[in-house]
Amino acid sequence: MVDQTDTEPILQLRNISKSFAGVQALIDVSFDLRRGEIHALLGENGAGKSTLIKVIAGVHQPDAGEIIFQGERVSFPNPLTALQHGIATIYQEPTLFPDLDIAENIFMGHQPVLPVTRRIDWHKMYSEAERLLNALGIDLNPRTKLRGLSVADQQMVEIAKALSFNARVLIMDEPTSALTPQEVAELFRITRQLRDAGTAIIFISHRLEEAFELADRITVLRDGRYVGTRLTSEVTPDEIIRMMVGRTLEDLFPKQEVPRGESALRVERLTKAGAFYDVSFELHSGEILGLAGLVGAGRSEVARAIFGVEPADQGRIWLNGREVQIRSPQEALSMGIAYVPEDRQQQGLILPMTITQNITLPILQSFARAGWVDRDREESLAGEYARRLDVRAAGLWQRVRELSGGNQQKVVLAKWLATRPHILILDEPTRGIDVGTKAAVHELMSSLAAEGMAILMISSELPEILGMSDRILVMYEGRVTGEFTRAEATQEKIMMAATGHVQGVRV
């Protein structure tokens, strides 16, 4: 690690402001980044983190303030200019081309060319791609198509692409949110390797423990303003949380004890070839059943089968003690089941529509009278759920596309809660949600269970599973490998089952 105290900043932002129609996203923010440091950028949903890095990356132009890069005042009219200066960004949403292969993605827009003909030098492109992947210690073939690669591998391709531009600044916006613990470790290894070679890195995450493990310094934004910068070694998580939310948070996981009610959902030997096998469990009203496991264990597929998106091939389902067939999401909804998917952008939201329109979409019919929608009732209902989930926006009329990532996630939750389901399936309910709102979502889940709702919660975060679940089911490669009560469960037992060990024996 480079000595922090006397290192000249490679990048400085001075008094940056940026507003969008009706929203002041950044107000007078200053920030500096040193060579050879990993700098975590933290803050609540909508604090302005993504906007700040998009200003650095040339996606947004600041309304005021200046950017100083390697001692000179610069402006980046577009992302390519920033890249050519050596500033590379890995965004919250994927930006690669699924039908091109790895090498083509790495060299998109700057392919090596042959001297005279100026045609693409394919041979050089593939050998260079190979060299970059090797330098990172990544075992991928440059001729593999992007489609079908895991999120983790796609990120590795993005990092290789950044290196191909000789990036001196690498920015990563929530890179770990969809990775397994092993993949996170691998990403951290590579990030440290780049830091030690002198690259300056900005890292955004909602997981505080990641910032504390990885970063040399931490900067906090709140409501578009700069709050402060600290050396990680000289600050505690509590202090950082106070900087982020302006208060301390005590009980992050407040699941109340609720008497277990009647059986709400029972599945027996549910099987879908290639996805999951022989999955059986029972869920009672008032209960939160946690479904733990690694990314790719088949948990979302089970949820999608129960919700009728892609029904199972075999097995039986009972609702409130009565056997049912669920062939489509419409049928599932009409039976009182709601499913909040993990992928808010692709499955959960219609981005060009407003917050109100998104929240009321599944229940619009209930506002219709003789073909007319009662707009006042629609507005007030959307308003109620947006308030309960603390959706931060200029107004309910704002298009969901313009919301910060975490606030989009809250709208997805609001939309399904508004259907007042009897059975609620939540897939990674707090992914991308900040610590303060996370506590609010957990409190809401707990009170919904107390009102008699039955909740099936898929989560890859062990503290969330352990804190919120009355009972825990663990899956590995499509099969249930463990079941624990709240009292029995430990981090260790769950990790063992999630990696295919059943009572010490590998299956």
Ligand SMILES: Nc1ncnc2c1ncn2[C@@H]1O[C@H](COP(=O)(O)OP(=O)(O)OP(=O)(O)O)[C@@H](O)[C@H]1O
């Ligand atoms: N294109 C846009 N149009 C209008 N408002 C926007 C746009 N982009 C961002 N905003 C607003 O700017 C504010 C800051 O958003 P930003 O995406 O920077 O937050 P963030 O800190 O990255 O949050 P998260 O943790 O949820 O990703 C939010 O209020 C958001 O609604």
Ligand SMILES: [Mg+2]
């Ligand atoms: Mg963001």
